[in-house]
Amino acid sequence: MEILGTKNHKIIHGDALEAMRTKIADNSVDLIFADPPYNIGKNFNGHLDKWAKDEDYLNWCYEWLDLCIKKLKPNGSFYVMTSTQFMPYFDIYLRNKLHILSRLVWSYDSSGVQAKKYYGSMYEPILFCAKDRNNYTFNADDILIEAKTGAKRKLIDYRKTVPTVYNSEKVPGNVWNFARVRYRMDEYENHPTQKPIALLERIIKASSNKGDLVLDPFSGTFTTCFVAKELGRNCIGIDLQEDYIKIGLRRLQLSNEHKGEKLQKEIRSFETEKLATTLNYKLFEEPDGKRIHGKY
């Protein structure tokens, strides 16, 4: 296991369970966002996200769920994701140990999902839990969204003693609409299940304060740590895969290189074309289908 980054923004290359057991103090974390492998066969850089039996996956999850609870401060908050088919097990397991305050649905449009004989999956569930239902951070004013009734339709509530215009802002409900991260978006990184910055912004703003410690045991592209740092929070991010550690180091601007390798964002196909145009080069299609650069 290797600990990289700085005192306030740590990146741990290693197993989340081992790192939490040995490198993170109990009752020390203000907010945990955990987005584990979902056991649905995604390919994480050659590592298949699939356990031999569902029970094996769940038993592994119960182990790190317990560790997350142990690491949380008494007033800490915990957001956890998994696939729709496993979330009911998480829910039943956690409701005996924490207070489940919201069952969130991250909903998105996905033209890629075009099921013909059933209803395509267009959402992912998130549980929002606290250790103490009477003492946890919730910065409602920092995450307000437009309340259409008040802001757009300017309706007046005549049921009140003094008729009042409806509020123009409100705390979001439990269905959240955020676009998935697409190849052409600026924030895109090469990872199969990258979460959007906007999703993490809402969670971190609501459930932590400046200077608080945010932990993400399954960091992937380090979206959580990236947003935490941008918002003035401290963070610890863990991932097993070195390629993702490199994304984290670069995204959080913690290092320009890793083991002698310069850390640069991968150039996407459409960027090569843009770059070629800027440099006065053109992409030519060869008869064998290969694309090459040539001078205009």
Ligand SMILES: C[S@@+](CC[C@H](N)C(=O)[O-])C[C@H]1O[C@@H](n2cnc3c(N)ncnc32)[C@H](O)[C@@H]1O
């Ligand atoms: C669903 S992805 C997380 C995506 C992340 N939320 C993002 O925004 O990019 C799960 C990640 O967990 C990592 N992982 C799987 N098993 C792990 C383990 N035992 N310890 C640490 N990381 C692990 C995978 O490499 C993968 O990057």
